[in-house]
Amino acid sequence: MSIFNQKSKFKVKTEVRAVKKTLPEKPKPKPTSAPPSTSRIPSSSVRASPSTTSTPRASPLPPSARKSQNGSSRYLDPSSALKAPSSSTSSNSRKRPRASHSPASPSFDSDSDSDSASDDDWQDQLDPRKRLKRLEQLRRHDPNRRVRHPKMWKGDRESEGELLPVIHAVEVASLSEKCQPVMGLSRDEVGVRLRYPGSNHREKYELVKGKDKIEGAQDILTVVRHVASIYLSEEEARPFLDQNSGIYRRLERCKNLNDGKGFKEALKEYSESLFALQRKGVIAKNLENMRGVPQELVAFILDQVYDRTVAPKVELLAKYENGTDNVYGELLHPFISDIFERTQLTSDMVFVDLGSGVGNVVLQAALEIGCESWGCEMMENACNLADAQKKEFAARCRLWGVAPGKVYLERGDFRKNEPILESLKRADVVLVNNQAFTSQLNDNLVNMFLDLKIGCKIVSLKTFVHDNKLAENDVASSILDVEHLTYPEEYVSWTGAAGTYCISTRK
Structure with missing residues (x-):
């Protein structure tokens, strides 16, 4: 079943309504008259002192990782996540919470049919016209916003060897971190590098999977999708997003068919294609015309940051005085x-x-x-x-x-x-x-x-x-x-x- 039918982390905007003193009766009323009772918040995740100025907001768990393993929507507090896991999960499964980074992405069965209903969902999700509509809304909201980074790589040779101080995915999700190879790859075949649109510096990944770890293949898929649907025009994005032979579809198909070698070949083609666009100045030009960053890309970048910095040390956020x-x-x-x-x-x-x-x-x-x-x-x-x-x-x-x-x-x-x-x-x-x-x-x-x-x-x-x-x-x-x-x-x-x-x- 296509994961478009699953619950997405990114919601359609919900209308915000003013609270009234008297509400008309409804068959299924929503809570509007009072905030959630603090008694519902586990007391084990309290702060250090009564007079502290710290806010009750910076939870150590990324949004999707705060849900229980059985899929319920009740969020966990830091102490319960670390000290008292549910019966359906071990304590180790909570030490490295993972975010489900992206909005729904396409999924193909082993005998994927190009005429299936999921294809329509997939094409609709990546429709360049909808992307342009989103960016136009951002432009109207803040016409003075400038998106292109002043130090972004524009394809020149002078900065080709520059290294950025990023925390590579391989540093937190790898064979050395007790992860296992995926897609039928051997242990010496899991290493890959991922190209991004703003730099010639590539991130190191291993195509592995582990409990509460970064899932390299899915992370890469999300990066490719965001690059093609946000950074490129409809014509420029066609080799990446064509529903029959596009690079994204091939990556997704190889992932679902456990074809690791095919996945790496498609990833190599993505890197070469993006590199060519960078050298032509296409990415820099397109970013220059943007007046905002779509919310789905904002959330994904923030999740990438969190997963490489906070999640590996989440235990530190549970060390507070009770009472x-x-x-x-x-x-x-x-x-x-x-x-x-x-x-x-x-x-x-x-x-x-x-x-x-x-x-x-x-x-x-x-x-x-x-x-x-x-x-x-x-x-x-x-x-x-x-x-x-x-x-x-x-x-x-x-x-x-x-x-x-x-x-x-x-x-x-x-x-x-x-x-x-x-x-x-x-x-x-x-x-x-x-x-x-x-x-x-x-x-x-x-x-x-x-x-x-x-x-x-x-x-x-x-x-x-x-x-x-x-x-x-x-x-x-x-x-x-x-x-x-x-x-x-x-x-x-x-x-x-x-x-x-x-x-x-x-x-």
Whole structure:
């Protein structure tokens, strides 16, 4: 069965509706009146101290890896993932969580028929006209955005030997990491190299598979698909995406038929074809005309970064003191994209994440929007992993040839960090995941908001303006206009349920 029939990590945009005090009766009402109860969040993933300024957002598990092995949509917290795995999985299966990187991609049976229904799905998924429509929407949203990386390789010979400090896939998923060869390859045949559109530097892979490891063949397939469908025109992409003889289809067919040698031959042809386009300046020219990075590519690049930096050391994020009221969790990629759209964040603006964890959202804002992006975190392990992500993120952006906005990751209490306090004065959008913050910390934040410029948007899980306070005595109500909204299911890491959030505007 084609995996187009499976549940995709990338969802069609869900309409966000305002919360009303009285809701009409519906046969199957969705939760809109109250946020998910914190009692549903496992207490074993709590923060280090009651007064910490860290947000409950930077979950150590990538989106798809947070689901239980039986496919349920209930997310796991760090401690349960590492210390108390479900009966259907061993403890080792949770130590190296893996993300399912890509949107649905085609799948062919061994006797694949070109007239099958899955072919129509496959062709529809890679339709260049739909790609152009997406890019045109990005262009209208932010016409000033420039996507091409200033240091991308344009096919010149001078930089052919340059090496980038990337963490190769082979460093985290290989035979030496107890993985097994796939597609009938012997142990000495699994090594391959993958070419990217923005650099002449190639990434080393091994065609192996292991529990909670990067699956090299699938990673390569996703890269090829994104390169062809996003970086090339319809005519240029035809040799890659032709549904009968295209390179992508041949790679997919060889993968499903366990034809490792055929897979490597098709991958060699992909590398040669992309190299020729790079030398002609085609990739650089096309990137120059782009005004945004599609969300599916943003999510994939961020997953590549996470899988090579955070996932191998995920145990570090579970070393927190129990008994506090700050829970470690994450707002997932689709939720953050919705927030960017609703706040109308653009590349000439400033984004600040107060309590940025391992830096996921800060990096997403820099890549997806291209804006100046700030984050602050106080817990040492999370800060160290955030720094590792930032370094890998910079190298990955060069591999892909895309230019992110400037990224600044600060350490310490955001109430006292001078660079963060200064950045807040210029901020256009501020994210505060205060799902588990104390009332005292929320009051401290309100006082910080006094320095925000008029019109700044503050996105939070809980409102700073409460009904039981008198407006004349309540600083929050005097400086903030609050809009109450709902988010759909599976938009946060700590529960699969829908919930509420707020966007407050500085008066």
